[in-house]
Amino acid sequence: MPKNIKPRGFRLTAAGLLIAACLSAGPALAEKPVVGHFTLNNGLEVVVIPDHRAPVVTHMVWYKVGAADETPGKSGLAHFLEHLMFKGTAKNPMGKFSQAVAAVGGQENAFTSQDYTGYFQRVARENLKEMMEFESDRMTGLVLSPEAVVPELKVVLEEYNMRVGNNPRARLSEQIDAALYLNHPYGRPIIGWRHEIEALTRDDAIAFYKRFYTPNNAVLVIAGDVTTDEVRPMIEATYGKVPKVIADIAPRARPQEPPPVAERHLTLADPRVAQPALHRAYLAPSSTSAKPGESEALEVLAFILGHGNTSRLYRALVEEKGVSVGAGGFYSGSALDPSQFGVYGSPKPGTTLPQLEEAIDGVIDELLAKGVTADEVERATSRLVAEAIYAQDNQATMARWYGAALTSGGSVERVQSWADRIRAVTPDGVLAVAKTYLDKRRSVTGYLVKDTAAKEDKRS
Secondary structure, eight states: OOOSSOOTTOOOOHHHHGGGGGGTTOOOOSSOOOOEEEEOTTSOEEEEEEOTTSSEEEEEEEESOOGGGSOTTOTTHHHHHHHHTTSBBSSSBTTHHHHHHHHTTOEEEEEEOSSOEEEEEEEEGGGHHHHHHHHHHHHHOBOOOHHHHHHHHHHHHHHHIIIIITOHHHHHHHHHHHHHOSSSGGGSOSSOOHHHHTTOOHHHHHHHHHHHOSGGGEEEEEEESOOHHHHHHHHHHHGGGOOOSSSSOOOOOOOOOOOOOOOEEEEEEETTOSSOEEEEEEEEOOTTTSOTTHHHHHHHHHHHHHSSTTSHHHIIIIIISOOEEEEEEEEEOOSSSOEEEEEEEEEOTTOOHHHHHHHHHHHHHHHHHHOOOHHHHHHHHHHHHHHHHHHTTSHHHHHHHHHHHHTTTOOHHHHHTHHHHHHTOOHHHHHHHHHHHOOGGGEEEEEEEEOSSSOOOOOO
């Protein structure tokens, strides 16, 4: 996902996380900016991140609702509503908001995850209040005509075809997620199951909107050439006037996973596969659900094991054994509930997927037997902190760190303490989480192979 900015409806799936390994555990700040943080009387939580290097601002509204909060049988509803939020309000007809953004040379988009849905604009600082007026209006003023809903459902179905139906790697990730989560709604695709998307209605969208789109279930993040003192009056004059739709938002109590007891394997055969691949996901705690220190140790473990061409997996499988054209790992810690730790690879010609899996298991077994060195931990923590510093060059990235944290059970303080917690990771801590969570009984291993017998299925 980005990476820093996801297009509308984009899901950072397990497969997508492969390219985001080192920052996948969530927000990270190596230095502590003076961040404003307050809550309006209507419950809207506000974060202001000053960044005075250019006269621009990133304006983001995050709702604490995502695909995992959908009613069973209504998968894809959160993402569908994300699309419908661009259909206009009584005050601002469809297209007016987007035209206003384009007229000032700005950017806009939206995104849906398992735990949150977000909307953002990037504009010159003098246009910030106008963005607030538009976004606060559609927080409760959305109008959905039947004429707008039906065509947009077709758009979503086409997006499904493009992103999943015609993408074998995405289909493999979809199947792995479904197998990994036996009881938790993270097993449902963010974009939804096709047959359930097809059944979504205008009434479904309106009910979801009225239930979850309310200021006391949202976080406003502003990053850019502003100060808290100068934007607070604008926020009060716009968002402060939005009434609560629901007085009290119920805690997000989701079904949780039973203790994992069985290793699982699956194979997806597709005639469009050009390169076979192996992907394994382990059930692992997120930064929110982990015990103290575990999430940070898992992030360092993912770096040592699978980040870049100096990682253990790459060196062993690509350079030394020559059994893979690529290999790596990731940890997805930014989630409200237990998430994933993963490894992956693609075999070289002449190497079978079982042989590649055996080689991957050998690297993991060696790590579990001998642990990691102090030098490896030092290199990993230094790189992670350094990359976090470099990432702060993008104000949208900083806004996303805070927004994702505050909508997934985290806090401003936790974002700002990330670097210190990473630096505190020890070799013993890394080995402890490896022994606990790199247990194959907690895993699903997926093979992606070419189906030479079947005709191509366009999934349309």
